[in-house]
Amino acid sequence: MNALFSDAAATTHVLIVDDDAQEQYVLQEMLRGNGFRFSFAETCDAALELALTDRPDIVLVSLRSSGPDVVQLEGRFRSHTDTQTIPFLVITTAKRFYDGTVVQRSEVLDFLIRPFTLGQLVDRVQAQLRMAALLREQGAATGTDGMPAPQEDWELIGRTKKCLVERLADVHRLADLAEAVSVPERRLALAFQHCLGISAVEFIRQERIRKSKFLLTNTTLSVRDIALKVGFSSAANFSTAFNTQVGTSPSSYRNQALSNALVLDRSLNSK
Known part of the structure; x- marks a missing residue:
């Protein structure tokens, strides 16, 4: 499947x-x-x-x-x-x-x-x-006082996302991300909860999985190299986390992508 x-x-x-x-x-x-x-x-x-x-x-x-x-x-x-x-x-x-x-x-x-x-x-x-999903959350997000999340929180989230993309391999904790964008940990944690309704740690996890999917389907990097690029200490840890979140191993995910690409090629060539 x-x-x-x-x-x-x-x-x-x-x-x-x-x-x-x-x-x-x-x-x-x-x-x-x-x-x-x-x-x-x-x-x-x-x-x-x-x-x-x-x-x-x-x-x-x-x-x-x-x-x-x-x-x-x-x-x-x-x-x-x-x-x-x-x-x-x-x-x-x-x-x-x-x-x-x-x-x-x-x-x-x-x-x-x-x-x-x-x-x-x-x-x-x-x-x-x-x-x-982000736009829906932005429209619906409110603080404890019932007011919409402030614009400065959204600007901080945007800056943090950009920083995480650039430093994914080096960010392992909330403290790492807060230091990278030069704000206190609590300030960053509250911004994520206020705007997105998730923790910064959960956001980091999601970004690791997203980036690893891209690398698996768009490059020939080994599973070990991809693990290091997205911030895992080993291929084994990466495989465990990937399987937990995606429901299949990185290698199986890549093989399925290649199989689907062959289906596409056959379909296009038959036209």
């Missing part, structure tokens, strides 16, 4: 919008995972109607000369309260992306340029889902 999304919520719903059945199949096979469910639409009207009755967590749509109008589709989703925060991932070519006719990238809309690898697609979808 594909374990690429085994740590995602079992109810995660992907809406694929494309009038090409083969394209729908390829995307589904690339993203198929434990509990991941899919729905499909060929037109803007059908996509919006489906989204209003069964809200997706993310929309994947291909930008081609034929097929659904991405600008129209995105605009109609943003005009409805129930669908305006659903993230879009637009799959396109470099020519279409740079011709000036597409909608602008935003917090809830991103692009993936063909050709892309399975790992790149997985990583981009995960990034969009995380951003959508």
